[in-house]
Amino acid sequence: MKNIHFKRKTVKIALISMMLFIGVISIGLMGYVKTNYDESFFRVDKPDPKYSGYLRYSDIDDYYERTEITFESGGNALKGCVYGSENDKGLVVISVGLGFGAENYLAETLYFVDNGWRVLTFDNTGTHESEGESTMGPSQSLLDLYAALTYIHGDQRLNNLPVMLYGHSWGGYAVTAILDSRFDIAAVASIAGFNSPMELLNEQVDSLLGAFSPIAYPFLWTYQNILFGNTAWVTATNGINSTDTPVMIIHGVKDEAIAYNGASIIAHRDEIINPNVIYKTNSAENHDGHNNLFESDAASEYAKTKNLEYKEIYNLYDGEIPDEIKEEYYEGVDRFRTSELDLDFMDEINFFFEKQL
Template sequence: MNIFVYLIIGILIFLLIFMLITFLIYNKIFSKRYEMADKPMSISLSLYDFPNLRATPVSFHTTDSLLKGNFYHSSTVSITQKCLLIFCHGISNGSRDYLTQINYFVQQGFEVLAYDNTGTHNSSGKGIRGLPQSLINLHDVLNLLSTQDEFKPYWKLPLILIGHSWGAFAVNAVLNYREFKNIKAVVSFSAFNRPIDMLVQQGKHLFGNAIFLFRPFLQFIEFIRFNKVSHFTSIGGVNSCDIPILAIHSKDDPIVYFENSLVSKKLQCTNPNAVFITLDGCKHNVTLSQNARNYGAELKASIKIPKHINSQDEIEKYLINIDKMRLYELDMHRMKFIENFIVKAL
């Protein structure tokens, strides 16, 4: 009997230690902030790069964050599309990293709202908290748009949600709530289906197949931190409605492996208006042109910054001649296809 008790106690102690190790790893990863200054100015987009793009600052006071962003419009093109396009950014980026895409839609007559998630760029937060946080931020923004008097004119408009990667998961998974009836279409680039799949995918780089021992603890930590939201999936959101959904993913995506993508789950889809597009050779940024990808590869091969240099001023000297507009050039054919998809949904 004593041996049995000692065995149970030993197992419990082992599980507690394993849980503590998992929590420390999880917390270290997601307690990180992503600042604008993390990326050299020579390869960072700003409003100065888009002479006809205008931004009106906006703040969203949520229960746990102050989210900051902008409403974007054109100084030369009238707003002709009677909707609000909400753009959700990817992890390690902020909303300004998508100014090329935002500018495209603005110059086609759309008004765009884009904001920084918790722990990112201009928004508050000591860290990004976890992968479900992008979904929570989007849900909070939609709630505030629907309840705050200053946003009422926008809430009366049809809403179009667009997201990349972390943001792509958010725009699909938020549909699980089923409460925002004025969402008329969703477009996602490189969306993952479940946060836990991404945690396991990244964990395999550190622990190999041993990461599967951590999986139940990771799921438990996410449930404690995010409650029911931790179980939301992209395909669950897509299947919870019949609005037009466009999901695009590249087979060679090195960030969100294809097997963990929303597009890979298309056989599970019950939404008759969902369109899944599989590409190859586009990696993680499916809206960029081939010219931009080639240029990025050339720069990576030709620019060698010594490892001992960590000063931003010194790093800038190696990047000063980079053509930003070429580096972020869009695939105009693909962007036009996306635009037509949205207009048809309206």
């Protein structure tokens, strides 16, 4: 009897020890996932104008007027602008990529204005001039776009115009996922978008942890669900399939951020049943990545040249470039050249939008 009692006690202690060990490991993994997640979605402040390599509003404010707007998303005040208030063809809403603000897409904004559109742009949560301690996560772009469209719906100056959505990367997901909502959208152009937040996160974890990544999945899903609830599971394909709204899906075959055959929307084309979807695969050199799809060849080549110049300066000062040297470098950057668009690319989207009027 004593032997049996001793064995039972030993088994009980072993089970408790195992549970404690699993608990400690789980807490450690959850902490690791949370830390890496939060570091990936940090707040992105607007760069010092002295160190800007791309077009700024101050470069063109004598020629283009804009009206500043503010609306709320998740308790944060988001800042945006409406350009081309004199235009009444329709309203193009631009949803930007992670880490970028509305001003980073100023060239596209002006293109649409020049083609007769009114344009609404905004900084997402935790980005540039908008409030927010961080960018939160991949689902936040959908929530912020929902808030922007709610603002438009309630604004008498905007709600009588057909709405076209133009989104890149983070925004490329948002403009498609939002289709499963109450808003009347005339057409969508999704550029380099991911299909779902979870697919994107899994792809990034795979590149970080390799064969060990499945261990982190449950903790990643848990944290994403804590942050966003049901919104964490909204997919682009479900949004596209919920409507017959015309959608143009564009992706580069060498996209380094969202794999063409991985987390991208275009990788799910066999699941899409909306009959009004157009797919465009970009494979031409200088137009097949994540951020160069809309750049002109001249802009890509100029950027490469200036980047090499900066690398030489960086190496010369071992990464500690004096402010005056850095400022001198940026003074020599032609922001109109770095922001020059591929007009064939943009014209195709513009024509697609115009067909839906």
